[in-house]
Amino acid sequence: MxxxxxxxxxxxxxxxxxxxxxxxxxxxxxxxGLSVMELSHRSMLYENIQNHATERLRKLMNIPADYDILYMQGGASLQFSAVPMNFLTEGKTANYCLSGSWSEKALKEAKKIGRTHIASSSKEENYSHIPEHLELSENPAYLHITSNNTIFGTQWKTTPELDAEVPLIADMSSDILSRTIPVEKYSLIYAGAQKNLGPSGVTVVIVKKELLKRCPDHLPTMLNYQTFAKNGSLYNTPPTFSIYMLSLVLDWVADQGGVAQIEAMNAEKAELIYHVIDSSDSFYKGPAQPGSRSNMNVTFTLPTDELTKKFLYEASEHGFIGLSGHRMIGGCRASIYNAVPLAHCERLAQFMTDFRTNFM
Ligand SMILES: Cc1ncc(COP(=O)(O)O)c(C=O)c1O
Incomplete structure (x- = not known):
């Protein structure tokens, strides 16, 4: 192969x-005698798979007992709507930190549901850093952050400190399970699985049971978090194979020694590539400010578009896949999620070094 x-x-x-x-x-x-894909979602064999995933995730992330773990569909994008539909109630204002395109998209959906407020933004600086300084509205329904900005390559390094009555909600699609986080400081965390958790098709939602009391009854059944919480995510047919793959990925994380070990490995992987960028005499430039750099998505540019094209072409000839930056911002991006081995990052760092040396 x-x-x-x-x-x-x-x-x-x-x-x-x-x-x-x-x-x-x-x-x-x-x-x-059956594939997981052929099992009934009501069978004991399947239920064991789903329960195993839930127990594993609870343990790995240290999720307290007063939180439910839900398996939904529609990707993180559906959560952009589900969050305000469930929690942006009459007389309240949904607060958003704008740190990149995904948070813009989340805000766009919330605006359709009710009153919103931008609590902080780094849009003016091209999303080159995390906008940590918050100014919340009156009567906040919640504060929404995107913990890792997949496109711009920035990542929150701290958890925003809020008054106890303000729920903190986070889109962790691109860094869930990559580092230890204090789950108890969040009221709801959601993540599409297709980066750190498994294949696409399932969206994991970790939600404080207390918050679920706010979900209005009039919502469409499949958009109400209560439906999933009350029925163990088995109200309708869940994405069984994706959840099976998730359970295998969670076993793998446990085998690696857990999230703390994964976090240390991720830091080492990211450091290898940032080091090449920083020691390249500005041949490679990282648009993300050092204090906000993501350990999941390393974004970088080369001096000209032509060189970028040449770099990407030669990289693909050497077996490197997926290094083009997002179509919105161009440049290059190395996504180094949990499953990307250290050895692959070493190969990339070497390739980047050699490419620059050959150019000089
Ligand atoms: C941070 C973040 N949020 C949301 C999404 C959208 O996810 P989905 O395609 O599962 O709707 C992505 C996809 O890359 C993402 O990186």
Whole structure:
């Protein structure tokens, strides 16, 4: 098989061991004679898979008992609507930190539901940093942040401190499970699975039970978080195979030693590439300000568009996949999620160094 180095932004690299396990089990899951894809979602075999995923995630992320873990569909994008529909109630204002295009999209959906307020923004500085300084509105329904900005390559390094009555809601699609976070400081966390958790198709929602009391009854059933909480995410057919893959990925994270070990490895991987950028005499430039740099998505530019094209072409000839920047901002981006091995980052760092040396 061709050796490639997958730096895709999402869907992204999955651990090889997980793919191998899924391959072995594909046709005959636990001697059932069936593939997981063919199991009834009401069967004991499937329920065990889902329960296992939930227990694993709870343990790995240290999720307190007063939080529910839900499996939804529609991606993180549907959460942009579900959050305000459930929690932006009459007389309240939804607060958003604008740190990139995904938070803009989240805000856009909230505006359709009710009153909104931009609590902080780095738009004027091209989203080159995390806008940490908050100015909340009166009567905030919640504060929404995007913990990692997949496109611009910035990441919150701290958790915003809010008054106890203001729920903190985070889109963690591109950095969930990549580092230790204090879950108890958040009221709701959501993440599309296709970066750090598994394949696309399932969206994980971690929500404080107390917050669920606010969900209005008049919402469409499938947009009401209560539906998922009350029915163990089995009100309708869940994305069973994606949840099975999620359970394998969570086992893999546990096998690596847990989130703290993964976090240390992620820091080492990111440092390798940022070091090449910083020591390149401005040949490579990182648009993200150093204090806001993401350990998941390393964005960088080269001196000219022509050189960028040449770099991307040569990179692909060497087996590097997914290094183009997002179509909105161009440049280059290496997405180095949990499953991207250190060795692949070393190869990329070496390639970047060699490319620059050959150019000089
Ligand atoms: C931070 C963030 N939020 C939301 C999304 C949208 O996710 P989905 O495609 O699952 O709707 C993405 C996708 O890349 C993302 O990176």
């Amino acid at each position: 061709k050796q490639v180095f997958n730096f895709n932004a999402g869907p992204a690299a999955l651990p090889k061991e997980v793919l191998q396990k899924a391959q072995v089990e594909l046709l005959n899951y636990q001697e059932s």
